[in-house]
Amino acid sequence: MNEILLLIFGGIAVIGALYTGISKDPYHKLIAIGLLAGAVMPLLIDRGYVDIAAALALILPLSTIFLLQLFHRGSP
Amino acid sequence: MNMTPEFIIGVIILIIGTIISAFPGRRDYLSRLINLEIPAFGLLLIALSFDETLALLTFIAVSTLSTFVMVLVIERTEDPV
Numbered sequence: 001m002n003e004i005l006l007l008i009f010g011g012i013a014v015i016g017a018l019y020t021g022i023s024k025d026p027y028h029k030l031i032a033i034g035l036l037a038g039a040v041m042p043l044l045i046d047r048g049y050v051d052i053a054a055a056l057a058l059i060l061p062l063s064t065i066f067l068l069q070l071f072h073r074g075s076p
Numbered sequence: 077m078n079m080t081p082e083f084i085i086g087v088i089i090l091i092i093g094t095i096i097s098a099f100p101g102r103r104d105y106l107s108r109l110i111n112l113e114i115p116a117f118g119l120l121l122i123a124l125s126f127d128e129t130l131a132l133l134t135f136i137a138v139s140t141l142s143t144f145v146m147v148l149v150i151e152r153t154e155d156p157v
Contacts, residue, residue: 003081010085013121017089017114021096029110036089036117043082047124052132063113063140066147070106 005042013039026071030064086121093118105150109143 016036020029037060044053093114100107116139123131 006081010081010088013085013117014088014092017092017096017117020114021092021111022101024101024107026106026110029107033110033113036114040117040121043085043121044124047082047127049124049129049132052129052136055133056136059136059140063143066140066144067106067110069147070109070150 006046009039009042013043026067030067033064080125082121083125086118086125088118089121090115090118105153109146109150112146113139113143 013036016032016034016039020032020036023029023032037056041053041056044050044056093111093116096114097108097111100111116135120132120135123135
């Protein structure tokens with residue numbers, strides 16, 4: 001892949017990781033996890049693992065749905 | 077050992093995620109569980125740099141499964157703090 005694109009996607013992934021840690025609201029954290037996953041996706045496809053990218057795109061929302069079950073308990 | 081860009085980004089995210097998971101901003105179970113997803117993505121990128129298809133698929137599946145188990149455990153605790 002073009003090095004500039006690689007740098008951009010790596011930067012987006014690091015920003016997503018940092019924002020997940022910094023943000024206090026759990027909803028913001030989930031959105032930041034989505035940002036991190038979205039940055040990882042082009043890196044997977046660049047190596048030729050389109051099948052794994054499709055599997056990740058299917059499995060990751062499942063993880064989000066599981067986490068959303070905890071949200072109705074409210075912040076302790 | 078070849079230092080591919082995926083490996084370097086993965087190590088950076090792994091270190092960031094480990095520090096954030098160890099010292100979270102909010103010390104409740106939900107925030108800690110969401111923070112645990114960050115080092116998982118770092119490890120995913122490191123596995124990607126080694127070109128192991130089966131390891132990648134297994135790791136994605138197992139990390140989601142472990143999230144499900146942790147959600148079940150946290151739901152059954154009386155005091156979620």
